[in-house]
Amino acid sequence: MPADPRAEFLAAFPVSRETEARLARFEHLLLERNQTLSLISDTTAGIIWTRHFLDSAQLFPLIPAPGRPVIDIGTGAGFPGLVLAILGLPDVHLVEHNMQKVAFLRAVAAALNLSVTIHGQKSDAVKPFAAGTVTARALKPLDQLIGLGKRFLGQDSVCLFPKGRRAEEEMAVAARKWHMKVERFPSATDPDSTIFRLSDVTEARS
Numbered sequence: 001m002p003a004d005p006r007a008e009f010l011a012a013f014p015v016s017r018e019t020e021a022r023l024a025r026f027e028h029l030l031l032e033r034n035q036t037l038s039l040i041s042d043t044t045a046g047i048i049w050t051r052h053f054l055d056s057a058q059l060f061p062l063i064p065a066p067g068r069p070v071i072d073i074g075t076g077a078g079f080p081g082l083v084l085a086i087l088g089l090p091d092v093h094l095v096e097h098n099m100q101k102v103a104f105l106r107a108v109a110a111a112l113n114l115s116v117t118i119h120g121q122k123s124d125a126v127k128p129f130a131a132g133t134v135t136a137r138a139l140k141p142l143d144q145l146i147g148l149g150k151r152f153l154g155q156d157s158v159c160l161f162p163k164g165r166r167a168e169e170e171m172a173v174a175a176r177k178w179h180m181k182v183e184r185f186p187s188a189t190d191p192d193s194t195i196f197r198l199s200d201v202t203e204a205r206s
Helices: 005-012 017-034 042-057 081-086 099-111 142-152 167-177
Strands: 070-073 092-095 116-119 131-135 153-163 178-186 194-203
Touching (some): 005 042, 017 081, 017 099, 042 081, 070 081, 070 142, 081 099, 099 116, 131 142, 142 153, 142 167, 142 194, 167 178, 167 194
Parallel strands (some): 070 092, 070 131, 092 116
16 A cells, blocks of 8 residues: 555556656645645645545546646636646636635746646636536535536536535436536545536526
């Protein structure tokens, strides 16, 4: 068994030395800034590589069109969007309205030489465009996430939403408001969690 979270990440998601170094730099910046800005819980500060990096990276192989734009709504400290950009996605959009967190995201992007688009506003203020993938992590209940993401769905777009123990309960509520194709994938970091991949999303008619 891997002795530490970094080793556990690398065992589950092998990356190049350059990518590993970028993630390590991201970890350093995250811990440094977390002392004055609440970016992550103190309880996860020692397990960033699994709780945040691996939890984000596991979405990468589920993205059907990695060359198309990916939008991360309510990215916070950059999860999963910044991690996906570090892993090589070429067109990642990060949406965050907290300007202190926006400043952090910009600092990380500059330090790691990442070409990401940062929207310092709420998602409903972002000019709509067709993304290939819409994602969000720990932001709102599923039915509300779909509502926020719908503005960025085009032809063949998907939503990728990790959900915890109440995943099926949230899906039952969402299914009353939205028609969609639903795919379920197990989480690599939590056996009680599910990743939903949603496609062909349309609003249900009453």
